[in-house]
Amino acid sequence: MGRTLFEKVWEAHAIRELRNSQTQLLIGTHLIHEVTSPQAFSMLREMGLPVAFPHRTFATVDHIIPTDQRTEPFSDPLADAMIKELRKNCVEFGITYFDVFSGKQGIVHVVGPEQGITQPGTTIACGDSHTSTHGAFGAIAFGIGTSQVRDVLATQTMAIGKLKVRRINVDGKLSAGTYAKDVILHIIRKLGVNGGNGFAYEYGGEVFDKFTMEERMSVCNMSIEGGARAGYVNPDETTYAYLEGRPYSPRGDEWKEAMKRWESYVSDADCVYDDVVDFDAAEIQPTVTWGINPGQAVFISERLPTPEMTPEDERGSLAEALEHMKLQPGQPIKGTPIQVAFLGSCTNGRLSDFKEVAKYIEGRHVARNVKAIAVPGSQGVGAACKELGIDQIFTAAGFEWREAGCSMCLAMNPDKLVGDQLCASSSNRNFKGRQGSPTGRTVLMSPVMVAAAAIAGEITDARDLFGR
């Protein structure tokens, strides 16, 4: 019987069974950032332990970094203390650190792939739930807590129970104006925010075969929003083409050997999945959230649910979400005024996202009362946009063009909503208070839909505004 990619990678990295029946799993690549690592380093010091394999850990700064004024010390003394702590830890323990002045800094899930650190058939861990992003390359990538960051630093292994695998097929053709973001929002809407508990999601089918690496990353990124601990796509020619020539990609003979190895890390045709779910791409339309978790979403053409059409045990959540969002049951989502537009994040802060938006905003302008910010996911993305003149298109259209970081996805830096502002956002979470104001409101959507909302001043169907 064949095996899934997940099983192959798992078996290649399983060290032994632990006494509680979890597996001690080898972690080939470890990524760290300033928020979830300082306590882990403190624990190592307290225990008198070194970092076991420092060359397997890579660091960058993303969550707290300001995206406008980068001069140090930062105006926020807590943020300043965190960046200094990360620097100190990386020097003390001999860890490669992509600092602000390296030109390689950015969101950890944008930097890893961009540098060629993320590779097929590997295990990756990072103290961040969106680590599932790296699964786009056929890696098995886990978001972990700080104690596990300590475990990986100290042993390059972690304790984890084996996951089941759910294959998610999306076949057919996506209609124009429907993007990878719509695909994952639709999957989460249909399978639920906890539907993936206990599973790794394997995404496949015609849509994923045609997707670029950046599109695959957008989908894998939000696996955790569907409750799945990991999400991946089997590597193929698209994967290899993306990786060739990147700074940490293998070269020469090593490249040839790596390719051979990577080709074996795909799910066998006769493998057996624990579950299979099929979607028809033609049925997916531009999707936007209306509530306080990513599963509370509708197509742009739809109306919000009413209590009558909602299962009884979800009516409480519906009422709570509508109250926070200041929306009415059964109302259309289209036409909801916005005050802020955020383009960026580890979900949609890559070159292709800005390139796609630039096609539509040239010659148009952000609505007068909307604050719109565009935040590249990495310095690499920012530089590529500058080279193509994309930053100019954005600023001409009334967007603020910023430096790389997580920014308003979780507002740990100065980029925050104020009061109950409503933000059209290309990020991944619409939790209450997520964007920095306890009463702030977030509506998740694709980058092009964010741009359309910014220009119209309200949530709108980008296909109508920009033409199909």
Place this chain on the structure above:
Amino acid sequence: MALRKILEVSGTCVSVPGDDVDTDRIIPARYLKCVTFEGLGDFLFYDVRFENGQPTNFSLNDPRFNGATILICGRNFGCGSSREHAPQAIYRYGFRAVVAESFGEIFFGNATTLGLPCVSASRHDLAEIREIVESEPKSEMTIDLAAETIRFGGDNFSTSIPPSARDALINGRWDPIGELLEAGALVKERMAQLPY
């Protein structure tokens, strides 16, 4: 490393309403700006407990539930971010166990590693438990991890916890670092064979 065997947790309860209570709700991101976990208990459910600096009528502000050590929650509690700050804040506020219908997986693992048992109960039983908490706030609950039962208000409720977490808690090996370190030589050997 010898850790405490967590066989039972007893204490009074407080109930947090709602499903899908995410880690941003448990501790807002602005309080993750720290290099230690000390003092995080102060920020637990901060934006639910306070509005414009004033305490709200949220259950954690209700003096009837002062001193509660068991948190009663709904479905998919702790979904969202991997921030260990969330279970750390719960623990440091004084809670020693969480009972919910289900949990976000990363949160569950992080909590277990701190020795904070997270056990599941049915939606039906949770509704009954919440009623007892409300009507008899001083009533003491006992979660028996070995037997997977909850004794509360003169009733017994069945509860479940994944076998690996149950084993780790009742046998005092909920923090795996000691066991992981034991395999040092094996890890080195396997690492040398890793083709990347």
